[in-house]
Amino acid sequence: ANLTCVEVRKRREASFVIIRAWIFLCEDIQVKELDKRASGQAFEVILGSPAPDAKAEFPLSPPPKKDLSLEEIQRKLEAAEERRKSHEAEVLKHLAEKREHEKEVLQKALEESNNFSKMAEEKLNQKMEANKEKRSAIMAAMNEKFKEKDKKLEEVRKNKENKEVSCEEN
Structure with missing residues (x-):
């Protein structure tokens, strides 16, 4: 059978009331520890027969619920609406804070990326400028060197021509 949480809770409360009544009515009670687990502890409660002169201090059934007036119902509904609105406002506030944080993180990442790009570009420009200067120097x-070689070649030509001219004159 599918039970709602409220029904399960009501049945559990009724069971506890009955068990408490039996405990007060019975003279001899034995409690045996069955099991210890990570999820909890289990006990077996052995109740003796009730004493003939004992009167129940607790009723065997839960007390009847009093009827709520229309004003009480309205007040409870308004309180529930206030709680719902408060919870909704808190959730919206949390989401706004989260969005703001995401924007800040994104902005910071964007700034770091831009700074990295600028630094890389500056470094590249410096290297290119250094290479340009080095190439110009080379x-x-x-x-x-070529001018010096040209000068030497020119001197050699002049010397050769001078020799040829002097040989022809002789």
């Missing part, structure tokens, strides 16, 4: 050195 090219200038090579040009200087």
Whole structure:
């Protein structure tokens, strides 16, 4: 049988009332420990026969519920509505805080990404500038070398021409 939580709770409360009544009415009670588990403890309660002169201090059935007036019902409904609204406002506040935190985290990540990009770009520009300067220096050195070779070649040509001219004159 499918029971709601309220029905299960009512049956459990009624069972506890009956057990308490038996405990007060009985003279000899034995309690045996059955089992110890991580989830709880189990006991077996052995009740003796009730004493003939004992009167029940507890009723065997739960006390009848009093009828609620329309005002009490309305007040309870209003209180429940207030609790619901309060809970809803708290949930919305929590969600807003969570969104704000997410925005902050996203903004921070974006800033870090931009900073990293700028630093990488600056580093790359510095390397490129250094390579450009190095290449210019190498090219200038090579040009200087070629000019010197050209000078030597020109001198050799002049010397050769001078020798040829002097040989022809002789």
